[in-house]
Structures are given as C-alpha cells and as structure tokens.
Amino acid sequence: MTATTVRVPAPRSPRGSTRTNAELYGWIFMRASGALLLVLIFTHLFVNLLMGGGVKAIDFGFVAGKWASPVWQVWDLVMLWLAMIHGTNGMRTIINDYATKAATRITLKSVTYLAFVVIVVLGTLVIFTFDPCPPGADVALLPSFCTA
Amino acid sequence: MPEAPAGTLYRGREGMWTWLAHRVTGFAIFFFLLVHVLDTSLVRISPESYNAVIGTYKNPIMGIGEAGLVAAIVYHALNGVRIMLIDFWSKGVKHQKTMFWIVLAVFVVLMAGFLPVHLSHVFGEG
Numbered sequence: 001m002t003a004t005t006v007r008v009p010a011p012r013s014p015r016g017s018t019r020t021n022a023e024l025y026g027w028i029f030m031r032a033s034g035a036l037l038l039v040l041i042f043t044h045l046f047v048n049l050l051m052g053g054g055v056k057a058i059d060f061g062f063v064a065g066k067w068a069s070p071v072w073q074v075w076d077l078v079m080l081w082l083a084m085i086h087g088t089n090g091m092r093t094i095i096n097d098y099a100t101k102a103a104t105r106i107t108l109k110s111v112t113y114l115a116f117v118v119i120v121v122l123g124t125l126v127i128f129t130f131d132p133c134p135p136g137a138d139v140a141l142l143p144s145f146c147t148a
Numbered sequence: 149m150p151e152a153p154a155g156t157l158y159r160g161r162e163g164m165w166t167w168l169a170h171r172v173t174g175f176a177i178f179f180f181l182l183v184h185v186l187d188t189s190l191v192r193i194s195p196e197s198y199n200a201v202i203g204t205y206k207n208p209i210m211g212i213g214e215a216g217l218v219a220a221i222v223y224h225a226l227n228g229v230r231i232m233l234i235d236f237w238s239k240g241v242k243h244q245k246t247m248f249w250i251v252l253a254v255f256v257v258l259m260a261g262f263l264p265v266h267l268s269h270v271f272g273e274g
Contacts, residue, residue: 031235034228042225045218050262054269055214056206060195063188080185087178094175115182123185126192134194141195 040079064132064143088116173220211270226251
C-alpha cells in the first residue's frame with residue numbers, strides 16, 4: 001500500500017479572514033458551564049424528583065413555593081441561561097459536523113438560534129413576572145401562604 | 149504494511165463510543181430543555197393549565213421517559229467530567245479508558261439510588 005500525498009499550495013490558511021479566538025472561548029465555556037451545570041442540575045433533580053413526593057408532588061403550588069425564594073429564582077435563571085447557551089453551542093457543533101451544504105447549515109443554525117432567543121426570553125420573563133397568588137385563582141391550587 | 153494508528157483518543161473503542169453517546173445524550177437533552185421551559189411557562193397562564201400539563205408527566209409511560217432523561221443527564225454529566233480531566237489533567241489521556249469504566253460505575257451507583265425512589269413515586273399510589 002502506497003501513501004499518496006495531496007500537495008496543497010501555500011499559504012494553507014483557511015478560507016475567510018475572520019481569525020478570532022471565538023472557538024477557543026466556546027471550548028472553554030463548554031467546560032466551565034458544564035461543571036456548573038452538573039451542580040445546578042443534579043441539585044434540581046434531587047429536589048424535584050427525589051425529595052418529598054417526587055414527580056407526583058409537582059404542581060403549581062410546588063413551583064410557587066420554590067420561586068417564593070430568591071435563591072431558587074436565581075438558581076433556575078442561571079440554570080436556564082447556562083443550559084441554553086451550552087446546549088445551543090452543542091447543537092451548532094453537531095450542525096457544523098453533519099450538514100455539509102452551506103444552505104442547510106445556515107437554515108438549521110438560524111432555527112436553533114431563534115429557538116434559543118425565544119426560550120431564554122420566555123423563561124427569564126416567566127421567572128421574574130411570576131405571581132404565586134394570581135387574583136381570582138382557585139385558592140385550593142395555590143401555595144398555603146396565599147390564603148393569609 | 150503500515151499498521152493502523154493505535155492509541156488515538158477518539159478513534160475506535162471506548163474513546164469513540166463515549167464521544168458518540170455524549171453527542172446523542174446532549175442532543176436529546178437539548179430538545180427536552182426546550183419543552184421543559186415551555187411547560188413550566190404555563191405557570192404564567194393559570195394554576196389549572198400548569199397542573200394539567202405537569203399531570204401528563206406523572207403517568208407511567210412519561211415516568212419511564214423521565215428515568216431515561218435522568219440517565220442521559222447523569223451520563224452526559226459524568227462523561228463531561230471525564231472530558232475535562234482528559235483536557236486539563238496531564239495524565240488524563242493516558243487514563244481515559246480507566247476513567248470510562250469509573251464513569252460507568254458511578255453511573256450505575258447513581259441510577260441505583262435514583263430509580264427505586266423515582267419508580268416508586270411513578271408506580272406507587274399518591
């Protein structure tokens with residue numbers, strides 16, 4: 001078996017002139033956010049699925065009870081942002097790897113980035129505009145502190 | 149006859165399959181995350197609508213799906229630690245196969261702790 005060498009004329013720099021460290025920062029972000037997400041999400045799963053009644057105990061009152069505390073508001077906010085950036089960057093990597101046509105790549109990434117904006121904006125608004133005791137709601141469905 | 153390259157990190161065997169599983173679990177978790185933010189957002193509509201949708205998470209089929217989701221998250225998290233050790237620990241590449249088996253062992257221990265509690269919630273009364 002003989003090895004064939006393809007001769008590429010110099011200079012062998014990649015197409016395009018935008019040479020930044022963006023990919024390096026993305027690489028670092030995946031590791032830093034991953035470490036934080038491990039703590040944030042394992043705790044989230046432990047509190048919501050293992051403590052108390054688990055998934056069967058989750059209802060409006062449970063969510064309202066948690067978000068009555070600024071700790072859980074910030075917890076969920078940081079988790080939302082980090083997980084969405086981490087996940088969107090992961091999707092970008094997958095799209096770049098498998099979508100060989102430029103038009104397909106642009107379309108798939110546009111849809112992914114649109115989903116990112118919609119979900120992050122929606123989730124952030126929900127956390128900060130949430131009313132644990134909405135007026136006119138059935139008191140039986142609300143957390144106990146609403147009756148006072 | 150040239151020999152096939154040996155000892156590469158991501159070509160064949162444990163290194164490649166852990167990489168593939170990391171990619172597949174990450175892909176799946178991303179789509180659950182989109183849905184999970186949407187269902188949680190129903191708390192802004194009304195207690196009734198949130199309770200109705202979260203109620204679907206409590207049936208046995210969804211309960212098994214949640215077990216699969218947690219398994220995907222636990223694997224992705226533990227293999228993520230392995231990736232960080234490969235990248236940042238000077239002996240990480242050398243021990244990547246051993247670390248895969250450690251990931252698998254810790255995965256089994258954590259799931260053995262999680263599954264009985266979760267499944268008793270899903271299949272138990274109350």
